[in-house]
Amino acid sequence: MSHQGLEKEQAVEPSSPAEDTAATRRALRSDLLRLGRVAGAKSAASAGSVLNGHADLDKYAAVWVPHAERRQEAATGSPADRARWAGLIKAAARPAAPTAVSYEALVLRAGYTRELLRALADTLPPWVPIADVAEQIKKRITDGSYPSGAILAPGRIAADLALPSRVSAWP
Known part of the structure; x- marks a missing residue:
């Protein structure tokens, strides 16, 4: 070539x-x-x-x-x-x-x-607004993905909703 x-x-x-x-x-x-x-x-x-x-x-x-x-x-x-x-x-x-x-x-x-x-x-937010997270949790409770009354660990919620776990440094 x-x-x-x-x-x-x-x-x-x-x-x-x-x-x-x-x-x-x-x-x-x-x-x-x-x-x-x-x-x-x-x-x-x-x-x-x-x-x-x-x-x-x-x-x-x-x-x-x-x-x-x-x-x-x-x-x-x-x-x-x-x-x-x-x-x-x-x-x-x-x-x-x-x-x-x-x-x-x-x-x-x-x-x-x-x-x-x-x-x-x-200018990109490194977070997801709490109202959006709450709405997603409500949807998952309503559709049965999260049983009512279940204890949900923050890590599980973050993983399930594909939330950023931390902000990393830029090159």
């Missing part, structure tokens, strides 16, 4: 985030790890590698910028937060001038894209 064919085979594909917070968190974590390889030493090998790196970042932007734009829209009460989101979104975009598509620009853009994903991750 040619070197070019090998590069195409190892192309970066961003995760597709689901509506579920846990799935979105996993997709963000996965993409953060992958972003670490986008602007690596191999990207400096040639102009084609730099262009491929920018193309990979375009794929991540296509997936995650719409989420960031929704966060920006939701920050109507805070001009500073709206400006922060606007800055992150702009920094993750491909440089407008073709001459700005350099390895240095790739490294900077990859860093800004990682910052965007980290900011998105920070």
Whole structure:
């Protein structure tokens, strides 16, 4: 297999985030790890590698910028937060001038894209609202999954309802 064919085979594909917070968190974590390889030493090998790196970042932007734009829209009460989101979104975009598509620009853009994903991750709640948990427990009592009067251990409830047991550190 040619070197070019090998590069195409190892192309970066961003995760597709689901509506579920846990799935979105996993997709963000996965993409953060992958972003670490986008602007690596191999990207400096040639102009084609730099262009491929920018193309990979375009794929991540296509997936995650719409989420960031929704966060920006939701920050109507805070001009500073709206400006922060606007800055992150702009920094993750491909440089407008073709001459700005350099390895240095790739490294900077990859860093800004990682910052965007980290900011998105920070806005995800690491918990499930207690009202949602109570509703799920009521449903399970009603359908007989949990017998009325049974003592339920918090660990069992967390496992049954696929609740997060702890928040882990981001890469």
